[in-house]
Amino acid sequence: MKKTLTIAGSDSTGGAGLQADLKTFQELNTFGMSAITSIVTMAIDNNWSHDIETISPETVRRQLKTIFAGGNPDALKTGMLGDIRTITVVREMIDHYHPKNIVIDPVLACKGTAGILLSENADSIRKLLLPVADITTPNLVEAGILSGMGDLKTTDDMKNAAKIIHNYGAKNVVIKGGRRLDGAQSIDLFYDGKNFHKLTKPMIHTDNNHGAGCTFAAAITASLANGECLLNAVKIAKTFVHEAISQGAPFNNYLGHIWHGAYRNMTHETGENT
Numbered sequence: 001m002k003k004t005l006t007i008a009g010s011d012s013t014g015g016a017g018l019q020a021d022l023k024t025f026q027e028l029n030t031f032g033m034s035a036i037t038s039i040v041t042m043a044i045d046n047n048w049s050h051d052i053e054t055i056s057p058e059t060v061r062r063q064l065k066t067i068f069a070g071g072n073p074d075a076l077k078t079g080m081l082g083d084i085r086t087i088t089v090v091r092e093m094i095d096h097y098h099p100k101n102i103v104i105d106p107v108l109a110c111k112g113t114a115g116i117l118l119s120e121n122a123d124s125i126r127k128l129l130l131p132v133a134d135i136t137t138p139n140l141v142e143a144g145i146l147s148g149m150g151d152l153k154t155t156d157d158m159k160n161a162a163k164i165i166h167n168y169g170a171k172n173v174v175i176k177g178g179r180r181l182d183g184a185q186s187i188d189l190f191y192d193g194k195n196f197h198k199l200t201k202p203m204i205h206t207d208n209n210h211g212a213g214c215t216f217a218a219a220i221t222a223s224l225a226n227g228e229c230l231l232n233a234v235k236i237a238k239t240f241v242h243e244a245i246s247q248g249a250p251f252n253n254y255l256g257h258i259w260h261g262a263y264r265n266m267t268h269e270t271g272e273n274t
């Protein structure tokens, strides 16, 4: 049995965060485990504003010790992390146990929030986590922050940002253009330090996209655990999340969920990705 681990925050609505990760891990036939770093709640009486309560770094460390006591996972991902102290604990545990297949989803900006939620974490993610990442999966906003380039508007901007982020030590980078990049296609850009690959799917005109980023990174993680190469893992994840978005449903007036179970009913070729 292949084991997967997420180190991430809780989204009690079940769409994003560690809940999305665990569902995706299971859908892709891996045994999911989680270390919880924070609890996010959203306020219906305050325009769905997000509140983040962080779990103490020592509790995060104890969860990771508990998990690693069963042996290393076959792949792991990080999602929303508390603050620099949590990020430091995660790096220390990675240095101690040397797990393979590390996916860093640098969660700094959430859909449904006006601003950047965790911008102060950007520096520590850059310094402590990118150097140990087999792949990092920023969205367009996060790639702009991590690269220092600010607003990214074109695929050429994405290429330049990917190179800068690769130089910080991430072995591979996939920047999610998603709905933030204008056009009829949703374009993600994969960079392995030498070549660029564009991952393209038709844009879905929907607001039911909460959790898409978490799910994309979790599908990469599970696919790596299953022995796929990085490019294949990213292609599978693109198909997985595309199907999940296309079968999403509204949760309330502010939020629409994707359906993490959509991929299981597909015929499993990786689609038109190039």
Ligand SMILES: Nc1ncnc2c1ncn2[C@@H]1O[C@H](COP(=O)(O)OP(=O)(O)O)[C@@H](O)[C@H]1O
Pocket (backbone or CB within 6 Å): 109, 110, 111, 138, 139, 140, 176, 177, 178, 179, 180, 186, 187, 188, 201, 202, 203, 204, 205, 206, 209, 211, 212, 213, 214, 216, 238, 241, 242, 245
């Ligand atoms: N409306 C959409 N139509 C098709 N694909 C989308 C859409 N929105 C997001 N995606 C895809 O979902 C994945 C997650 O992207 P995104 O939503 O930008 O991430 P995040 O949740 O981190 O902001 C990417 O593969 C992106 O291309």
Ligand SMILES: Cc1ncc(COP(=O)(O)O)c(C=O)c1O
Pocket (backbone or CB within 6 Å): 008, 009, 010, 011, 016, 017, 018, 040, 079, 080, 107, 109, 110, 111, 209, 210, 211, 212, 213, 214, 215
């Ligand atoms: C715990 C948690 N992690 C991550 C995210 C980011 O979600 P998404 O995949 O939509 O970017 C959210 C968004 O609300 C969240 O609550």
